[in-house]
Amino acid sequence: TAGGLGERLGYGSIKLKLPTELATETCYLQFYIETILSIQKKYAAPGHKLPLCIMVSGDTNKKTISLLAKNKNFGMDDDQITIVQQGEGVPALVDNDAHFALDTVDRYKLQLKPHGHGDIHALIHSNGVAKKWLKDGIKWTVFFQDTNGLAFHTIALALGVSSKMGLIMNSVCCPRRAKQAIGGIAKLTNEDGEERTINVEYNQLDPLLRSSGFPEGDVNDESTGYSPYPGNLNQLVFSLEPYALALERTNGAMPEFVNPKYKDAEKTEFKKPTRLECMMQDFPVILTGIEATKVGFTSISADMCFSPVKNATADGVAMQKKGTAPGVAASGEADQYAAVRKIMRSIGCKIDEAGPATYSGISVVPGPAIVLKPNFVSCSAEYKEKFPTPSNINISARSSLVVIGEGVTIKSLTLDGALIIECEDGATGEISNMEVTNGGWENVADENLEVEFLKMRGYSLNKVETNKIVFKKDGSIESDIPTLESTVNDVPDEKTIEKEIATVPMVENDSSVPQSDNNDTSASKNEIKDNLSKSIGNTTSTKKKSIENSAPKTKVPRSFSEPEPDDVGAGKKDDKCACAIM
Helix, strand or coil: CECCECHHHCCCCEHHHCECCCCCCCEHHHHHHHHHHHHHHHHCCCCCCCCEEEEECCCCHHHHHHHHHHCHHHHCCHHHEEEEECCCCEECECCCCCCECECCCCCCCECEECCCCCHHHHHHHHCCHHHHHHHCCCCEEEECCCCECCHHHCHHHHHHHHHHHCCCEEEEEECCCCCCCCCEEEEEECCCCCEEEEEECHHHHHHHHHCCCCCCCCCCCCCCCCCCCCEEEEEEEEEHHHHHHHHHHHCCCCCCEECCCECCCCCCCECCCECEECCHHHHHHHCCHHHHHCEEEEECCHHHHCCECCCCHHHHHHHHHCCCCCCCHHHHHHHHHHHHHHHHHHCCCEECCCCCEEECCEEECCCCEEEECCCCCCCHHHHHHHCCCHHHEEECCCCEEEEECCCEEECCEEEECEEEEEECCCCCEEECCEEEECCEEEEEECCCCCCHHHHCCCEEEEEEECEEEEECCCCCEEECCHHHHHHHHHCCCHHHHHHHHHCCCCCCCCCCCCCCCCCHHHCCHHHHHHHHHHHHHHHHHHHHCCEECCCCCCCCCCCCCCCCCCCCCCCCCCCCCCCEEC
16 A cells, blocks of 8 residues: 555645544554454464555655554554655656756756656565565455555455456456546557557547547447446555566566646646656556466446545535545545445345535535444455344444444344444454444534544534443453343342252152152252243343353353354454455
8 A cells, every 4th residue: 555645635644644434533554454454363374464565755654654653553563564665756847848847946956756656566576575475475465545445345356356367467446437537447459469458547548449440439338327448446456476477577667658737728838847657557568478368357336445535625525516526534434334334235234324414515425324343344245244134233324333343243233323332352242132222423514623634524523422332351241331231230140049049948859759840849959040040030031132242151140142052153264365465
């Protein structure tokens, strides 16, 4: 991932530090690392670590290192993280004759501009990253942007496509409207019949088509309403071994181009100095022979895979008026919630939809705000395991739900308010027949906020009332829901049961004594113990099934209903699955 500055967004620090959403205020870098660590724990071979590489510039290097250091790498080991830094830039150009632009302050210096994200390939090569990852057994590398909170919803899917089709490079794409300002993936064929699947920039695609026998250029397909050329999202999956070999052969150098913006129709005068730049999606250009045929794409609905925070609010308002996604902080947060809701609905959960709201001119659907932490679910395939009876999940439009922890399962929940469910590492718990109603959380519109990441959104979050449940590793449950606390207190422990048994007349089982199912005085000690346990527990039967902590059986109390042994699913490790996130 490349970590840029947030100045264009009205944010004074690096974009990786921006909160992805306000429910937990988890920053993007923390979210990415937590997801990688969750995938590592669930699916990597024992002892195998998944690495992360971050591309920085001179402006972002120190701030990125500081963010990691202050937060202890968000749980990741030092040897998992590699930071590679771009150079100071390349000389800017002022005209079609490529005259250099002088620095606006010191006329004895050249004005420099960034060379582009295509530098990542050369940096991975020159820093020996690809070689090291290969040596460590990594098979796949994923590239993603610094502020796209939806990226990980579809990585597993794209990885599966790459593996099944034997692709060296797989571009995650979304359906694209004709002439939309986003690069399109196309298959190009030269005069010798050689084919290459590659991104073509939107300002080049239409004229290329018109000059190649398609007089109408880039037009929408009548049956789908979209261009035949899906939109490139710069979320790329590489098979690491052939990728590393290509880097060795080329030193990772990508083709360069100039894309000036002109003042005049004759295209003789630039609006501002331009630059030589390169793009990471041009990687197929350096592939040769049979390699070039092993490039493909995976097209996925944009609302499941792409909602970057890259624009200032004013620019986002203008884009939204034109029917284009605004790409601002408010839309990025709303789209994260929406993607989770969509997945939950797809398996049968009943999730209401809030009405649209407008903040600083940006229209979004603010809720329900659902945050499922990566250690709870790290990919869409895990949702069915965590919500095994989805028809029993009901969440109102004004609700907020945060779930943290690998060991919790939610069987039935009716929520109208705000609820946090947390399961400590090593603990397990189950939510059943639970109903929660409280004041909840609400967005408060305010365009005069001082905190930058709130001002960018145009609202703050007022947490009016929240309930929280914590499953503890020792088998206990902490909760501020009164009915649950009383249930915990009313569940009988071993001493209570033994004391009650002592007051019951006991007789030995004897064939000469008639036995009766209704005669407690003739019951064995174990039968009485079982009956007492049930009897005392049933004094709060209306609360009994609301929550369960399935800790080791030696701990008492711990349960409010007895689950079947396989009710709580456990993730299975796959020693053949390895993934590096870049």
